[in-house]
Amino acid sequence: MLTDKQLRAMKAGPSDYTISDSKGSRGDGALYVKVKTTGVKEFYHVRFVNQKKRRKKLGNWPALSLADARQLCNAASEQDLSGASLSVLLDSYVAKLKEEGAASHDDVKWSFKKYVTEPHPEVAKLPASLVEPGHIRDILSKMIQAGVTTFTNRVRARLHAAFQHGLNQENNPREYLKDAVQFGLKHNPVTGVPVQKDWERSGERALSxxxxxxxxxxxxxxxxxxxxxxxxxxxxxxxxxxxxxxxxxxxxxxxxxxxxxxxxxxxxxxxxxxxxxxxxxxxxxxxxxxxxxxxxxxxxxxxxxxxxxxxxxxxxxxxxxxxxxxxxxxxxxxxxxxxxxxxxxxxxxxxxxxxxxxxxxxxxxxxxxxxxxxxxxxxxxxxxxxxxxxxxxxxxxxx
Structure with a gap:
C-alpha cells in the first residue's frame, strides 16, 4: 500500500504514469494514482468489467487525502457490486418488451421517462439493488400530487414488472449470465407499495x-x-x-x-x-x-x-x-x-x-x-x- 510519504515523493515524468495503491479483492477494483506530466496527482477507482477497464475519477491530491481516496474507492466498489442502475434496469425491461413484439413498449418507455427518470434523476442513478419501497412510494406520491390517478397504478405495475424482469434474469438458471449486465437484486421493492384499489374499478360507461x-x-x-x-x-x-x-x-x-x-x-x-x-x-x-x-x-x-x-x-x-x-x-x-x-x-x-x-x-x-x-x-x-x-x-x- 502507498504511504503519504511515497505520494509526496512522486515526480512528474516525460509522460503520464500510474501506480496502484492495492490490487484489492478480485472484481472489487483498486485505487490508482495517476501522475501527469504537469505534476498533478489524480486518484482513480479502476476495475475490469467484461474484460474492459472502467475508471472513475475520485479527486486530486492533496485536496483529497490518501485516506479519503481509499474510502471513496471502497464506496465505489460497493456500488459496483450492487449492480447496474435503476435506469439501466428500466431500459433493459423496455428492450425485452420490444424484442417480444409488445405493442406497449413505447408507452412503457415514455411513462418511465415522464414519471421516473426525469423527475427523480437521483433515484434513477442508484443501483437497482439499492432502490427501496420508500423510493417507489415517493415516485408514485409525486404523480398523485400532480393529479394523476389510475395511471399511477399503471406506472407501479410497470416498475414491478421491470424489477421482476431483473430478478428473473439473475435467478432463472436459463437466463443467468445470458446478459452481461447484472443488477444484484434480492427482492422486488415495489411489492411493499400498495395498489390504489379505488382507482381500479371496472368501467361501465358506454355511450348511447x-x-x-x-x-x-x-x-x-x-x-x-x-x-x-x-x-x-x-x-x-x-x-x-x-x-x-x-x-x-x-x-x-x-x-x-x-x-x-x-x-x-x-x-x-x-x-x-x-x-x-x-x-x-x-x-x-x-x-x-x-x-x-x-x-x-x-x-x-x-x-x-x-x-x-x-x-x-x-x-x-x-x-x-x-x-x-x-x-x-x-x-x-x-x-x-x-x-x-x-x-x-x-x-x-x-x-x-x-x-x-x-x-x-x-x-x-x-x-x-x-x-x-x-x-x-x-x-x-x-x-x-x-x-x-x-x-x-x-x-x-x-x-
Missing amino acids: VKELGVLWNLLPEELSLVTSELIKFLIATGGQRPTQLLSSDRSMYHKDHVLIRDAKGKVGERTVHTVPLNALALGCLERLSMITAENKYPFSGKDLTESIHTNSLSRAVSKLYSRHKSDFAGPFTLRDIRRTCKTLMGVAGISKEIRDRIQGHAFSDVSSKHYDRYDYFKEKQAALNAWAAWLVGEAKVIS
Whole structure:
C-alpha cells in the first residue's frame, strides 16, 4: 500500500504514469494514482468489467487525502457490486418488451421517462439493488400530487414488472449470465407499495347511440385531422385497442384489411389480428392520405416518423368532453369508446362471438386455443360492413 510519504515523493515524468495503491479483492477494483506530466496527482477507482477497464475519477491530491481516496474507492466498489442502475434496469425491461413484439413498449418507455427518470434523476442513478419501497412510494406520491390517478397504478405495475424482469434474469438458471449486465437484486421493492384499489374499478360507461352520433359529428372541428380520423377509424373498425393499432406501420395496411399485433396474450401466444376495412374506415384513411401518405405511420404525430401517442389521444377525448359536457349524459374516456362499440354492435345485430373476434379477444377454450386455425375474415368483414351500414342508416350516427 502507498504511504503519504511515497505520494509526496512522486515526480512528474516525460509522460503520464500510474501506480496502484492495492490490487484489492478480485472484481472489487483498486485505487490508482495517476501522475501527469504537469505534476498533478489524480486518484482513480479502476476495475475490469467484461474484460474492459472502467475508471472513475475520485479527486486530486492533496485536496483529497490518501485516506479519503481509499474510502471513496471502497464506496465505489460497493456500488459496483450492487449492480447496474435503476435506469439501466428500466431500459433493459423496455428492450425485452420490444424484442417480444409488445405493442406497449413505447408507452412503457415514455411513462418511465415522464414519471421516473426525469423527475427523480437521483433515484434513477442508484443501483437497482439499492432502490427501496420508500423510493417507489415517493415516485408514485409525486404523480398523485400532480393529479394523476389510475395511471399511477399503471406506472407501479410497470416498475414491478421491470424489477421482476431483473430478478428473473439473475435467478432463472436459463437466463443467468445470458446478459452481461447484472443488477444484484434480492427482492422486488415495489411489492411493499400498495395498489390504489379505488382507482381500479371496472368501467361501465358506454355511450348511447345519440351520444356516439354527437361525438362523431363534433370531431372534425374540435380536434386535429389526424386525431379526429383516428377516433373515427377506431369506431368504424369496431373499437380496436389504440395502443395496438398505432403500432401498425403502413406495411401492415392493405387494400381491404389492416394487421394488428395482438400483444395481450402471454409470451409465445401473441398473434396477428386481422381487421377488415369497411367503407367508413377506408374513408378515414383516404382523408388522411392527403397529409400522411409519405409517413411511416398513417396516424402520425408531431414526429412524422412515429404514430400519435395514445396518451395524447386519451387527453384529446377527455378535453373534448370537458368542452361539451351538456351534450353528453356523463364523463367518458378513450377506453369507453371500445366498450361503446362492443355494446352497440350487439344492438346492430352482430353476435357476441363475432364481436369478440372483431375486437381481438382471446378464446381460451381448448378447441379455439389449440385446434381452430380458421381466420373468420369473411364473417368479420360482413359484420363490420353491417356495422357501418347501421351507423349510417338505422342509427343515423353519421350525418
